[in-house]
Amino acid sequence: MSKKSEDQNKHTPAQTLWWRFNRFLEHHLPEGLYPRSLIIVIAPMVLLQSFTVYFVLEQHWSEVTKRLSRAVARDMAAIIAVYEFSDKSETTLAKLVKISNQHMKLGLTTERKTDLPALAPKPYFSLVEKKLSKYIGNRVKKPFWMDTISKAEFVDVRVQVDKGLIFRFLIPEERVSASQTIVLLASMLGSSLILIVVAIVFLRKQIRPIVRLADAAKDFGLGREGEAFQPSGATEVKSAAYAFLNMKKRIARHVEQRTAMLAGVSHDLRTILTRFKLELAFLGENKSVDALKEDVDEMQGMLEGYMAFVKGDGGEISQDHEISQVFRNIQTQVIRSGKHIRLIGETGVRARVKPDSFKRMVVNLVANALRFGDQVELGAVVEGGLLVITVDDNGPGIAVDDREDVFRPFVRLDEARNLDSSGTGLGLAIALDIAHSHGGNITLEDCSLGGLRVRVEIPV
Ligand SMILES: Nc1ncnc2c1ncn2[C@@H]1O[C@H](COP(=O)(O)OP(=O)(O)OP(=O)(O)O)[C@@H](O)[C@H]1O
Numbered sequence: 001m002s003k004k005s006e007d008q009n010k011h012t013p014a015q016t017l018w019w020r021f022n023r024f025l026e027h028h029l030p031e032g033l034y035p036r037s038l039i040i041v042i043a044p045m046v047l048l049q050s051f052t053v054y055f056v057l058e059q060h061w062s063e064v065t066k067r068l069s070r071a072v073a074r075d076m077a078a079i080i081a082v083y084e085f086s087d088k089s090e091t092t093l094a095k096l097v098k099i100s101n102q103h104m105k106l107g108l109t110t111e112r113k114t115d116l117p118a119l120a121p122k123p124y125f126s127l128v129e130k131k132l133s134k135y136i137g138n139r140v141k142k143p144f145w146m147d148t149i150s151k152a153e154f155v156d157v158r159v160q161v162d163k164g165l166i167f168r169f170l171i172p173e174e175r176v177s178a179s180q181t182i183v184l185l186a187s188m189l190g191s192s193l194i195l196i197v198v199a200i201v202f203l204r205k206q207i208r209p210i211v212r213l214a215d216a217a218k219d220f221g222l223g224r225e226g227e228a229f230q231p232s233g234a235t236e237v238k239s240a241a242y243a244f245l246n247m248k249k250r251i252a253r254h255v256e257q258r259t260a261m262l263a264g265v266s267h268d269l270r271t272i273l274t275r276f277k278l279e280l281a282f283l284g285e286n287k288s289v290d291a292l293k294e295d296v297d298e299m300q301g302m303l304e305g306y307m308a309f310v311k312g313d314g315g316e317i318s319q320d321h322e323i324s325q326v327f328r329n330i331q332t333q334v335i336r337s338g339k340h341i342r343l344i345g346e347t348g349v350r351a352r353v354k355p356d357s358f359k360r361m362v363v364n365l366v367a368n369a370l371r372f373g374d375q376v377e378l379g380a381v382v383e384g385g386l387l388v389i390t391v392d393d394n395g396p397g398i399a400v401d402d403r404e405d406v407f408r409p410f411v412r413l414d415e416a417r418n419l420d421s422s423g424t425g426l427g428l429a430i431a432l433d434i435a436h437s438h439g440g441n442i443t444l445e446d447c448s449l450g451g452l453r454v455r456v457e458i459p460v
């Protein structure tokens with residue numbers, strides 16, 4: 001038995017059921033906080049209302065309609081019975097019509113020498129029709145015809161009392177159906193609507209500060225300067241927002257201090273290096289001076305490398321930039337230095353990036369590729385909300401086990417392999433730092449050219 005199913009067996013059935021329920025909710029609830037909260041408020045209300053409606057329809061409405069229909073059927077039966085036992089003269093008939101209309105509101109008229117009409121159209125669902133025809137059938141015990149839909153507000157019932165004599169009852173609807181039920185249902189629906197509107201307005205107000213905080217945090221993560229963020233909303237949300245602002249401030253202060261210190265150090269060292277260079281220039285051309293000059297150049301290169309690493313993005317602001325243009329510039333530089341690079345992928349790609357640090361990142365990756373291979377391909381595409389940059393080469397590549405290590409500062413693989421010994425082992429560390437400051441990441445893969453593919457992904 002696998003470990004997973006063993007683990008599952010340890011749970012009680014109730015726990016498993018709860019776990020399944022949670023998984024069901026996770027799968028089927030909408031993603032956003034706002035729709036989720038709305039469902040949490042509205043779902044119980046709809047459930048409750050449905051129960052109430054069911055109860056009202058089932059119990060109250062059908063019961064009241066039943067009683068009303070029974071009473072009307074009794075009245076009709078009474079009128080017909082009185083007629084049957086009377087002398088059936090026109091005067092008696094007139095009196096009966098008068099009584100039933102004045103006191104019973106039955107809307108009675110008589111029709112002579114006609115038969116019952118053909119069957120009237122039946123409504124799909126009518127409680128009144130069902131109950132009333134049942135009771136008339138039970139009580140009156142005469143052929144009858146009924147129409148509950150043609151006349152608004154009246155139920156038309158015709159009973160064949162004698163051959164050639166029809167009693168036509170036009171019974172007002174309120175005598176047979178519980179019209180109050182509609183009012184009750186309408187008021188329930190109305191109050192639900194009001195509740196839903198209040199919930200929507202209130203929830204929107206509560207959730208907006210959380211959404212704003214999430215946006216601000218996302219902007220910060222992507223290194224973008226979003227619009228000014230002001231904490232608002234419930235206490236907890238506000239305190240989270242203030243904590244976020246404090247954190248942001250502390251990070252900014254930290255970066256600022258680091259940059260200021262570095263600017264100082266680099267200025268001092270550069271001054272000395274420049275002095276070195278000047279003094280070397282005075283020494284003229286000879287072998288040991290040349291070696292010294294090379295050393296000084298290398299030192300300057302290293303110094304710049306360290307600087308770039310610790311400076312990070314130097315608080316640079318993201319802006320909309322044409323990536324393809326950056327690539328073309330890099331290609332021109334590469335060609336000028338006597339090497340070759342091929343641009344692949346889409347042209348005219350644009351994205352929000354920090355222009356200087358973005359360029360430094362691509363230059364670092366391209367420099368590595370050019371150092372290790374002689375065929376290099378650089379490409380950019382935008383897919384699935386990501387700007388994907390690939391740098392491919394036909395060099396020796398990097399073994400899978402080393403792919404994590406090479407991103408660490410000062411790590412250089414197999415010194416002997418690095419023909420050019422001037423590197424400091426900071427190129428990839430700087431590139432990764434820059435990718436992170438854009439909210440993105442760098443991964444290493446194999447590529448079709450036979451060497452390494454460096455894949456940079458930055459959310460756009
Ligand atoms: N395209 C590549 N093909 C093969 N190995 C690579 C490639 N890119 C980097 N590496 C390996 O990863 C190591 C680290 O690279 P990184 O760019 O961080 O430093 P570096 O190039 O040696 O020095 P720097 O970039 O600071 O001048 C390199 O020394 C090299 O061994």
Ligand SMILES: [Mg+2]
Pocket residue numbers: 364367368423426427428
């Ligand atoms: Mg490098």
